[in-house]
Amino acid sequence: MMEPEIITSLQNPRVKQLVKLRDRRPRDQAQQFLVEGYRQIRRALDKGYAPAELYHCPEWYPGDQGNEGALIEEAAAAGAQIVQLNKPAFTKVAYRERPDGLLAVLPQWRRGLDDLTLSDTPLLLVVEAIEKPGNLGTILRSADAAGVDGLIVCDPVTDLFNPNVVRASTGVLFSVPVVITESGAVRDWLKQWKIRSVATTPAAEGLHTAADLTGPLAIVMGSEQYGLSDDWLAQADETVRIPMAGQADSLNVAMATIITLFEAVRQRG
Amino acid sequence: MMEPEIITSLQNPRVKQLVKLRDRRPRDQAQQFLVEGYRQIRRALDKGYAPAELYHCPEWYPGDQGNEGALIEEAAAAGAQIVQLNKPAFTKVAYRERPDGLLAVLPQWRRGLDDLTLSDTPLLLVVEAIEKPGNLGTILRSADAAGVDGLIVCDPVTDLFNPNVVRASTGVLFSVPVVITESGAVRDWLKQWKIRSVATTPAAEGLHTAADLTGPLAIVMGSEQYGLSDDWLAQADETVRIPMAGQADSLNVAMATIITLFEAVRQRG
Numbered sequence: 126m127m128e129p130e131i132i133t134s135l136q137n138p139r140v141k142q143l144v145k146l147r148d149r150r151p152r153d154q155a156q157q158f159l160v161e162g163y164r165q166i167r168r169a170l171d172k173g174y175a176p177a178e179l180y181h182c183p184e185w186y187p188g189d190q191g192n193e194g195a196l197i198e199e200a201a202a203a204g205a206q207i208v209q210l211n212k213p214a215f216t217k218v219a220y221r222e223r224p225d226g227l228l229a230v231l232p233q234w235r236r237g238l239d240d241l242t243l244s245d246t247p248l249l250l251v252v253e254a255i256e257k258p259g260n261l262g263t264i265l266r267s268a269d270a271a272g273v274d275g276l277i278v279c280d281p282v283t284d285l286f287n288p289n290v291v292r293a294s295t296g297v298l299f300s301v302p303v304v305i306t307e308s309g310a311v312r313d314w315l316k317q318w319k320i321r322s323v324a325t326t327p328a329a330e331g332l333h334t335a336a337d338l339t340g341p342l343a344i345v346m347g348s349e350q351y352g353l354s355d356d357w358l359a360q361a362d363e364t365v366r367i368p369m370a371g372q373a374d375s376l377n378v379a380m381a382t383i384i385t386l387f388e389a390v391r392q393r394g
Numbered sequence: 395m396m397e398p399e400i401i402t403s404l405q406n407p408r409v410k411q412l413v414k415l416r417d418r419r420p421r422d423q424a425q426q427f428l429v430e431g432y433r434q435i436r437r438a439l440d441k442g443y444a445p446a447e448l449y450h451c452p453e454w455y456p457g458d459q460g461n462e463g464a465l466i467e468e469a470a471a472a473g474a475q476i477v478q479l480n481k482p483a484f485t486k487v488a489y490r491e492r493p494d495g496l497l498a499v500l501p502q503w504r505r506g507l508d509d510l511t512l513s514d515t516p517l518l519l520v521v522e523a524i525e526k527p528g529n530l531g532t533i534l535r536s537a538d539a540a541g542v543d544g545l546i547v548c549d550p551v552t553d554l555f556n557p558n559v560v561r562a563s564t565g566v567l568f569s570v571p572v573v574i575t576e577s578g579a580v581r582d583w584l585k586q587w588k589i590r591s592v593a594t595t596p597a598a599e600g601l602h603t604a605a606d607l608t609g610p611l612a613i614v615m616g617s618e619q620y621g622l623s624d625d626w627l628a629q630a631d632e633t634v635r636i637p638m639a640g641q642a643d644s645l646n647v648a649m650a651t652i653i654t655l656f657e658a659v660r661q662r663g
Contacts (some may be wrong), residue, residue: 168641267649272639303583334660368659370541372437375566380536383649384656390637391603391657 143218158286166294175203175230182215185226203385247274254348263379264292269297279308293364324361333365338389401406427555429498437565444472445498451484454495516543523617531562532648538566540655548577593630602634607658
């Protein structure tokens, strides 16, 4: 049996490409993205997303889970190319401060609005121009917990496949159906499917708890810095605000999203 | 008129002390903490918290707000010692990646349970052993937005004056009444004041939306890793859970706190 080749050179083209995938342009050119760590790769595999490549470094394994071998076998069976790195090489490609010796490269995907499978009374979350990866990750987690039919990301400033979004999403990226598109197309599509849009803005008169959130519904949230665009505010079926007791910016967009989604969950209970 | 002294040496004892204040032990020994940036120092002053020292570096001013001079004068009038640093020295003491040339040292404070001013129907938030500064910061923001009478931090793992808590709180640290104490004392005090405790745990039968959250109330949340301790679970008046559609760990403690607090706000409406 041949010994597997182990990458030891920091100048190796694969090492260089893995570092490049942290940046959006090379990531989009390659149509790939990074998924780091056992738990996240596990979740990708469990949801049927096969890595194109899986890099591993036994010297970095934490040693307390011991499931790396099974994960690697499963990835290989799903078609992933398996490549071993020595510790300095893996340290260079790892994005985390404390790596666990596993890093996968997955193909990016694109879903259109028509790829969404809608329930009888769909609940959708629409977010416009989110800037911070941490917020988009938290929004993904909220969408998962609330059981939305889909998360529609309009005119993204931070891209879905940013390593910090992937990390902050704790694997939810692989379970929530996410569509990336532009706002006008979403508004047309919502009208076509007779889905009511409720937009959240501090300038609204009515509270989110006073709105009827029970029917086919899209909750629409704006960006951190600018809120919702005028087109969304003008064309939403209803605007609502969250009551605020303290300083004006106590709630960020991710927090406002959680509150509004779970009020919808309560009403639909 | 004398020229003000400008610190230029990275070996200056003040520079060294400012770096030390990032760590808990020297921070607790000095009973002081760091507040960085115009907005946060502004909020401290607005709420009546006077810095002991204010460090500034005009070479780092972003140049678009131009209010640094007024802030410095106000801090000086409140009793702060004003010290100028040159750019290398300020770069060393700044905690942020992109400093704005302002860094204050404030005295720590201690409030006891009996220092809280309770409304007729108090709403309190109790958190146990929170580990991550970012979560404690987000919890502070939620508590502010929900208008709680007080945030009671039990058995803290991360301390309230950690620079990352201060930053994540976006100045709310200066407006929400926060008490730091241990759990047993809180349970006795809640009983004494006939304040109902509702504890959130995934193991509860009833949903948070089914509980009566209208009377004198303490919402109790556990730590990221361990949830609530057995004593809290056994002695809370009621336990509730948040409905979860997706994977088990989609909601973290900060997200669960927001959801529960705003359900209480809705019911108390």
